[in-house]
Amino acid sequence: MPIFATGGAKLYIGGVLSDKSSDFVLIDFAGETWTEITSLESLGTLGDQANEVTFDSLGENRTKRLKGTRNAAPMEVVAGIDYADEGQQAVIAAEKTPHDYAFKVEFNDAPEGGTPSERYFIAKVGSASEAYDTANSVMKLNASLWVNSNTVRVDAAEAP
Secondary structure, eight states: OOOOOSTTOEEEEEEEOOOOSSOOOGGGGTTOOOEEEOSEEEOOOOOEEEEEEEEEETTTTEEEEEEEEEEEOOEEEEEEOOTTOHHHHHHHHHHTSSOOEEEEEEOSOOOTTSBOOEEEEEEEEEEEEEEOOSTTSOOEEEEEEEEOSOOEEEOOBOOO
16 A cells, blocks of 8 residues: 655635534535645644543542543644735635635545545634744744534545
8 A cells, every 4th residue: 555745735725614413424515616725834633533531430440431522633734825825815814704614635646547535624714823933934824723523535546
């Protein structure tokens, strides 16, 4: 099984997409108009973890651990600031609203003539701040995507 570098990955923002009480599936993202967020440096992490629920059993003198609610950590995105980039403008605008937005990550792992793997989710844009750092640094847009759904995975596919 081959492995792939993150280089060449792309991130897209869609429109407002409301949360629902069940897991999202691919068809929930059909019809979205996607805008690429360019000049990416880092995509951070994406995925769920269970919250820990503990119970201290007196008779067993042991702490029992259970899985609680699912929680996706924020996806911390870093991009070189590009004032003309429509995707970056959309992220900055989304930060000003209380809504969840559709997001898509597309990886650079397509087999020859095939399609790449993708990840879909909804998130609130929790922050969109600029970092300037030192003289020999690129000015950056740091965005925190507060993931509010499961991640829909679409694997890369061979050409038909």
